[in-house]
Amino acid sequence: MASSRREHLVDTALELFSREGYHATGIDRILAEAGVAKMTLYNHFKSKDELILAALRRRDERFRNWFMRAVEGRAKTPRARLLAIFDVLQEWFDSKEFNGCTFINASAEFGRPDDPIHGACAEHQQLVQGYLGELAAAAGATDPEALAGQLMLLMEGAIVMRHTAGRRDAAIKARGAAEILVERALD
Amino acid sequence: MASSRREHLVDTALELFSREGYHATGIDRILAEAGVAKMTLYNHFKSKDELILAALRRRDERFRNWFMRAVEGRAKTPRARLLAIFDVLQEWFDSKEFNGCTFINASAEFGRPDDPIHGACAEHQQLVQGYLGELAAAAGATDPEALAGQLMLLMEGAIVMRHTAGRRDAAIKARGAAEILVERALD
């Protein structure tokens, strides 16, 4: 398969970047873990930054896919889905491979707003908030974007409180706040 | 002065770590910027990690001091102070030297929960939330810790939305959500 190695390389890189960080993970480590030669990497990507970007794109695609399916599988009405968000988040937090948000972490290491890597992180957040906006609109919110923005604040806040502060119940607490905000927004 | 160089070293390190990141900032860069010899650093700190810890301690002290004073200078009643939090946050976001939260960023690079650096970040969050709890109690909340937890979620969420997603009005939006939560918690 032509691009099978490329895929495997991106997967391995994503895994290591998420666990160990971006600067802390060297190219050689990724290659050893993936069992791929260095020239194969530089044949597919022109630099480490390009590999990071590919890993972030994959993470974005996978995460949003998983997230949307999980939310929609867990609750049927649009309103219930606005709250199910936080049950799904909590499930993520409880999983063994939780290492914080890939994008929050990446934008911490690549802090300049004009860095393409930082831009990819902003784009991801935009897409997630867009999804929340769709849910809010389906639930009949008068100002779907405003509600989505509020829920987004709670989501990101929960991720930080789980990862940085180690609060295991961060998403449950966020759900409590979301219930109040959703109730207020839907009347 | 005995510890004047140490202080200057920590200040310079904090500045560079905040702007450029922790792994991305080399010891030599800090020394050059501070105008200090390498042996002076290793006389005061036994490793780079120790210097990072010292920088985080200084940042925690300075930030909480500034934050509490700013909140209390901006509003007089406990209830108003619970909302003034977000005005102060917005002021921070608008400042030129905003590079995200030092502690969120550090815990992104030092992701293992048992890492002392990660621990220092968790401690900082705990102290900030403690302050919010005091404000909530003074405002007469029936469950001050619960309200503090909710406001903390909005605070951290706002920081992420400002830094990672580039939302310049993140704190203003968070204030809107906080108004609803505070109103609900104080009756």
Next chain:
DNA sequence: CCAAATATATACAGACTTGTATGTATCGAA
């Protein structure tokens, strides 16, 4: 004023970084 503590500059060790160069082997399709 002298002695002890502290800071200095320079050099270095040893490991690590990204990216390139080179020659060999493997694999898929014509």
Next chain:
DNA sequence: TTCGATACATACAAGTCTGTATATATTTGG
């Protein structure tokens, strides 16, 4: 089965990293 693309291993360049060693200079306290 032969040709071309792709992947391989190895070596290397040129620079970075943290931390140590050494010898000289400066500052500070008694």
